[in-house]
Every structure is written in structure tokens, then in C-alpha cells.
Amino acid sequence: MDGAAGVSEGAVGAAVRAGGQGPGAPLATPGEGGVAQPLGNLVEATPAAFAGAVFALFGLGLLVWTAVRARHRRPVYEGASPATSAAVAASVAVAALALGLWCFGRI
Incomplete structure (x- = not known):
């Protein structure tokens, strides 16, 4: 001592x-x-927050656009049936939202 x-x-x-x-x-x-460092996680959190925001905004935008197109009975993808194109676009939108939430969960 x-x-x-x-x-x-x-x-x-x-x-x-x-x-x-x-x-x-x-x-x-x-x-x-x-x-x-205690703030060392900021280096890893910044890209995760950016990627989460990109995926979430893309998924939200695609979901809103798909809903508007489906409401007007217009195909989301020209040359495909409205129901099929809306289902595929909605599933991609939900997957993008889920990926965005996963990225936010990594922060």
C-alpha cells in the first residue's frame, strides 16, 4: 500500500x-x-443510423406510393396486374422498413 x-x-x-x-x-x-472510448460507439452508430434512415424512408415512400396507386386501381408496375404488382411492391416496402428498423436496432 x-x-x-x-x-x-x-x-x-x-x-x-x-x-x-x-x-x-x-x-x-x-x-x-x-x-x-465511451463515445467510440458513435463511429459505428452513425452509418447504422444513416442506413436505417435510408431504408425506412424508401420503405415508407414505396408503401405510400403503392397504396395510392392501388387506391386508384392503377398498376404499380406497368404491364402487370394491379393486384400482383401491389403485392410485390408492398412486400418489398415492408422488407425495407424491417431492414431500416434492424439498422436502428444496431445503434
């Missing part, structure tokens, strides 16, 4: 093994000592 600081060697060794992030220590910059 270090009499001056009142800290045991075991506690100091544990703090060093944990990357020197003791109580009251400032946050280290990314890559300093190879220690994962």
Missing part, C-alpha cells in the same frame, strides 16, 4: 490494465493506448 496516496498496487495495476481510465481521468483520444 502506498502510504502517500492511499492506493494499493493492485488498484493501480487494474487501472493501468483498464487503459488508465481511473476515476476523474479525462477521456482519451480515439486510438490512444488502444482503449475503446
Whole structure:
């Protein structure tokens, strides 16, 4: 036990093994000592949020457009029956929404 600081060697060794992030220590910059930072998840969360937003907006837009086309009894895809094209487009829209929610769940 270090009499001056009142800290045991075991506690100091544990703090060093944990990357020197003791109580009251400032946050280290990314890559300093190879220690994962509390805000390090932001690097992984940003692409997941962007991809989730893209998939969710595409799925929502496709679903709304499909509903409007089906309401007017127009085919979603020219040359196909309205029921078949609406079913395929709606399933793709729901899949895109599900993928967007999955991406948001990764944050």
C-alpha cells in the first residue's frame, strides 16, 4: 500500500490494465493506448443510423406510393396486374422498413 496516496498496487495495476481510465481521468483520444472510448460507439452508430434512415424512408415512400396507386386501381408496375404488382411492391416496402428498423436496432 502506498502510504502517500492511499492506493494499493493492485488498484493501480487494474487501472493501468483498464487503459488508465481511473476515476476523474479525462477521456482519451480515439486510438490512444488502444482503449475503446465511451463515445467510440458513435463511429459505428452513425452509418447504422444513416442506413436505417435510408431504408425506412424508401420503405415508407414505396408503401405510400403503392397504396395510392392501388387506391386508384392503377398498376404499380406497368404491364402487370394491379393486384400482383401491389403485392410485390408492398412486400418489398415492408422488407425495407424491417431492414431500416434492424439498422436502428444496431445503434
